[in-house]
Amino acid sequence: xxxxxxxxxxxxxxxxxxxxxxxxxxxxxxxxxxxxxxxxxxxxxxxxxxxxxxxxxxxxxxxxxxxxxxxxxxxxxxxxxxxxxxxxxxxxxxxxxxxxxxxxxxxxxxxxxxxxxxxxxxxxxxxxxxxxxxxxxxxxxxxxxxxxxxxxxxxxxxxxxxxxxxxxxxxxxxxxxxxxxxxxxxxxxxxxxxxxxxxxxx
Amino acid sequence: xxxxxxxxxxxxxxxxxxxxxxxxxxxxxxxxxxxxxxxxxxxxxxxxxxxxxxxxxxxxxxxxxxxxxxxxxxxxxxxxxxxxxxxxxxxxxxxxxxxxxxxxxxxxxxxxxxxxxxxxxxxxxxxxxxxxxxxxxxxxxxxxxxxxxxxxxxxxxxxxxxxxxxxxxxxxxxxxxxxxxxxxxxxxxxxxxxxxxxxxxx
Numbered sequence: 453x454x455x456x457x458x459x460x461x462x463x464x465x466x467x468x469x470x471x472x473x474x475x476x477x478x479x480x481x482x483x484x485x486x487x488x489x490x491x492x493x494x495x496x497x498x499x500x501x502x503x504x505x506x507x508x509x510x511x512x513x514x515x516x517x518x519x520x521x522x523x524x525x526x527x528x529x530x531x532x533x534x535x536x537x538x539x540x541x542x543x544x545x546x547x548x549x550x551x552x553x554x555x556x557x558x559x560x561x562x563x564x565x566x567x568x569x570x571x572x573x574x575x576x577x578x579x580x581x582x583x584x585x586x587x588x589x590x591x592x593x594x595x596x597x598x599x600x601x602x603x604x605x606x607x608x609x610x611x612x613x614x615x616x617x618x619x620x621x622x623x624x625x626x627x628x629x630x631x632x633x634x635x636x637x638x639x640x641x642x643x644x645x646x647x648x649x650x651x652x653x654x
Numbered sequence: 655x656x657x658x659x660x661x662x663x664x665x666x667x668x669x670x671x672x673x674x675x676x677x678x679x680x681x682x683x684x685x686x687x688x689x690x691x692x693x694x695x696x697x698x699x700x701x702x703x704x705x706x707x708x709x710x711x712x713x714x715x716x717x718x719x720x721x722x723x724x725x726x727x728x729x730x731x732x733x734x735x736x737x738x739x740x741x742x743x744x745x746x747x748x749x750x751x752x753x754x755x756x757x758x759x760x761x762x763x764x765x766x767x768x769x770x771x772x773x774x775x776x777x778x779x780x781x782x783x784x785x786x787x788x789x790x791x792x793x794x795x796x797x798x799x800x801x802x803x804x805x806x807x808x809x810x811x812x813x814x815x816x817x818x819x820x821x822x823x824x825x826x827x828x829x830x831x832x833x834x835x836x837x838x839x840x841x842x843x844x845x846x847x848x849x850x851x852x853x854x855x856x
Contacts, residue, residue: 458670460739460746461663468660529742530751530779531733537662540731544662549732549843570779573772573802577732577843600775601811602803609803641751641779 462527464520464537465500472519479514481584484562485622488519489586492534492564492629495521496638503595503633506534506563508542508551511582517559518542524641535563535571539578552579552614560584564626565592566619569600575615582616586626595630596640664729666722666739667702674721681716683786686764687824690721691788694736694766694831697723698840705797705835708736708765710744710753713784719761720744726843737765737773741780754781754816762786766828767794768821771802777817784818788828797832798842 471494475487484507491505502522509516520537524530538561543549551559560582566589567575575583589599603609607617673696677689686709693707704724711718722739726732740763745751753761762784768791769777777785791801805811809819 458666458743459663460665460742461661463662464660524751524779528749528751529745530781531738531742531776536733540662540733541660543731547730549726549730568775570772570775573770573775573804574733576800576802577726577772579732598778598815600778601805601808602775603805606803613800 460529462523462529462532462537464523464541465495465498465526467494467498467500468519468521472516481562481618481621484509484514485564485584485586486625487516488562489564489622489625489629491519491521492626493632496629496633496636501526501532502534502641503629503638504534504563504565506538506561508538508559508561508580511558511560513557518545525639530641531570533568533571535561535567536574538563539574539580543578548579549577550579552581558582562621564629565589566599568592568597569602572602572606572610575610576613581614582618583610584618584621586620586622587630588620588623591623591627591630595634662731664725664731664734664739666725666743667697667700667728669696669700669702670721670723674718683764683820683823686711686716687766687786687788688827689718690764691766691824691827691831693721693723694828695834698831698835698838703728703734704736704843705831705840706736706765706767708740708763710740710761710763710782713760713762715759720747727841732843733772735770735773737763737769738776740765741776741782745780750781751779752781754783760784764823766831767791768801770794770799771804774804774808774812777812778815783816784820785812786820786823788822788824789832790822790825793825793829793832797836 504522507519518541522534523532562584565587566585706724709721720743725734764786767789768787
């Protein structure tokens with residue numbers, strides 16, 4: 453934590469830089485996803501957060517810009533989903549709130565699990581042009597994670613904002629990490645338990 | 655900025671602590687909203703961010719826990735909507751990712767404008783039991799802000815998660831701040847321009 457009370461700071465776990473150095477990502481989407489799922493696995497094995505990770509890459513070259521892992525319980529901040537951490541770190545490093553801003557290469561977010569309602573909204577403001585996901589919302593729900601109020605047509609809503617969606621890349625590998633987290637008795641950190649039936653059409 | 659590259663820090667503007675000290679909030683929702691709208695006004699007058707502010711209060715006593723203002727352009731982080739800043743600061747101060755956690759008083763978020771898609775999702779993970787808003791989504795859209803992919807039944811979706819919604823408290827005062835921002839030529843910081851028609855039923 454920083455000293456000033458009007459300042460908020462959060463960090464990646466210390467193992468992240470070593471993990472990145474150990475990776476030799478190729479150019480394919482599967483290569484990028486494998487790196488992200490590996491980070492989610494490290495995050496639960498080292499007990500530094502939930503079973504989710506995400507990373508921002510330059511779309512064309514596959515160059516890693518920022519890797520994020522879930523830090524909700526570790527930092528006591530409910531917004532610190534892997535996607536939020538990765539997007540924030542990328543923007544922080546580039547000093548640019550719009551990753552699609554003039555003069556920048558196209559950026560994409562690769563996430564080990566489909567974005568929840570919060571991360572879906574955050575994607576729209578981030579400036580990425582593509583989101584690539586592994587496990588599905590249904591996979592996360594099976595663990596007990598509430599994914600929040602997403603509209604049924606969320607993929608079209610991203611498309612309307614110029615964001616391509618590529619789902620279920622290495623889904624089974626991503627689900628394995630989710631299942632391992634459950635077997636370890638990992639915290640399911642919903643603030644609220646859902647009441648009543650799901651809305652129609654989900 | 656902090657020194658470590660794997661750490662992200664962001665701050666409130668310096669004027670905030672003085673502003674809070676100058677306020678004498680009463681207990682009513684209107685009193686709480688007036689304080690929040692006043693902060694949004696300060697934020698545009700001092701040019702420290704967008705025309706939005708939010709605060710976390712203890713619901714029963716009206717005690718202020720954390721005041722946040724929009725810091726998107728100032729900190730180059732697209733997630734820093736007023737609501738996200740207020741929720742994060744409250745959790746940071748209480749060292750608790752669930753503001754509805756055991757042993758804590760009930761907390762609520764008061765926001766000068768209805769939450770966008772990202773902030774709607776964030777509310778569900780935050781642990782607040784009530785959200786009170788001033789200007790509407792339509793008011794923000796008039797300025798050109800895209801509020802993102804929110805489901806049409808978002809109020810019921812919050813209700814299902816135990817979160818009460820109280821809209822349009824001091825709406826006209828909140829709209830005045832939005833209009834002043836437009837007249838000043840404030841940045842409308844959408845990453846993407848919308849393409850195509852809105853989805854049906856919005």
